[in-house]
Structures are given as C-alpha cells and as structure tokens.
Amino acid sequence: MKSDNERLHIATIGKCVGLRGDLKLHLHTDFPEQFAAGQKFLTDKKIPLTIISYDPEKSLIQFAGYQDRTSAAKLTNQKLYTTLARTREECSLEEGQYFWFDIIGARVMEGDQRLGEVAEIERIVNTDYLVIRTDAALVKEGYAKRFYIPYIPQYIVEVTPETKTIHVQDALALLEAS
Numbered sequence: 761m762k763s764d765n766e767r768l769h770i771a772t773i774g775k776c777v778g779l780r781g782d783l784k785l786h787l788h789t790d791f792p793e794q795f796a797a798g799q800k801f802l803t804d805k806k807i808p809l810t811i812i813s814y815d816p817e818k819s820l821i822q823f824a825g826y827q828d829r830t831s832a833a834k835l836t837n838q839k840l841y842t843t844l845a846r847t848r849e850e851c852s853l854e855e856g857q858y859f860w861f862d863i864i865g866a867r868v869m870e871g872d873q874r875l876g877e878v879a880e881i882e883r884i885v886n887t888d889y890l891v892i893r894t895d896a897a898l899v900k901e902g903y904a905k906r907f908y909i910p911y912i913p914q915y916i917v918e919v920t921p922e923t924k925t926i927h928v929q930d931a932l933a934l935l936e937a938s
Contacts, residue, residue: 769841770791773803773821773835784820794850805838844861864878869925876894888910889908891907908934909934914929
C-alpha cells in the first residue's frame with residue numbers, strides 16, 4: 761500500500777524559452793489544472809518551486825525566483841513532484857475513473873482465475889493499456905511473462921481499488937495470443 765506522503769512525478773521541466781524565465785513543461789499527469797499560479801511543488805533535487813504562471817496551450821511555465829533565462833536554466837531536466845494525498849485532494853475523477861497509482865499492483869482476475877497483477881500502465885495514442893505481470897503458475901504453463909490489456913469496457917468488467925482487484929473478461933485470450 762502506498763503512503764499518502766509518497767511523491768508522485770507529475771511533470772519534467774524542459775528547456776528555457778525566451779528571456780523571461782519561461783520553461784517548457786512536459787506533463788506526466790492527466791490533470792494540468794494542478795499548475796495554477798501560486799501552487800507549490802518540489803523537484804527531484806528537493807528545490808521548492810512556486811508557480812507564477814502556466815500557459816497550457818504552449819506548455820510554458822514560470823517559477824518565482826527564476827524569472828530570467830540564466831536562473832531558469834538551472835531547473836532544466838528536473839522533475840516536479842506532488843504527493844498522493846495532494847493528488848487525491850486536488851484532482852477530481854469522474855465516475856469509473858481511477859488514479860494510476862491505485863491500479864498499479866492490482867490483482868487481475870478473470871472469473872476465479874488470477875491472471876496476474878498490473879505492473880504498470882502505458883498510454884498508446886488515446887488508449888491506456890494495463891501491463892500485466894503474468895501469474896507465476898501461468899508462466900510455468902508456458903504463457904508469456906507479461907501481456908497487455910486495453911483499458912476499455914470490452915475487457916474491463918470492474919475495478920475495486922479498495923481491494924486492489926480488477927475483474928476482466930476475454931483477457932485470457934490476450935494472454936494466450938501473447
């Protein structure tokens with residue numbers, strides 16, 4: 761179980777753009793609204809940053825104390841972090857949506873058969889794929905060690921983050937074809 765204080769990588773700071781300290785921001789989140797003026801984040805080098813402005817259309821961000829090209833350049837390639845607790849508090853999910861950190865590590869079940877657990881999630885074009893680490897018993901039977909399940913209603917029956925369980929259908933066929 762992850763701690764609510766665990767850090768979550770939500771963006772990487774890119775190169776400087778212009779002379780006023782604007783930086784390119786590469787998002788690793790589905791919640792760009794987190795990057796509002798006044799919001800505070802911590803970098804992988806433990807530098808606290810406060811946002812002055814963020815332009816989502818151009819993916820440009822500016823931080824307090826880094827309003828010139830020379831100082832802003834020091835932030836290039838650093839990662840921005842928030843916490844799981846803050847993410848839960850500030851980011852709204854719609855019905856049937858879940859945070860990736862709640863799904864990673866979940867058991868994947870088809871009927872009574874355990875297919876494995878979610879090792880990670882990959883987004884390919886507009887579809888999220890659960891990367892499944894196949895159950896050891898199935899690997900012994902000759903199945904692939906990993907396989908993908910598209911996160912679409914055709915395969916996903918029910919997600920229960922409280923018990924870290926995902927019930928699927930027709931996923932065994934995906935494993936057999938892997």
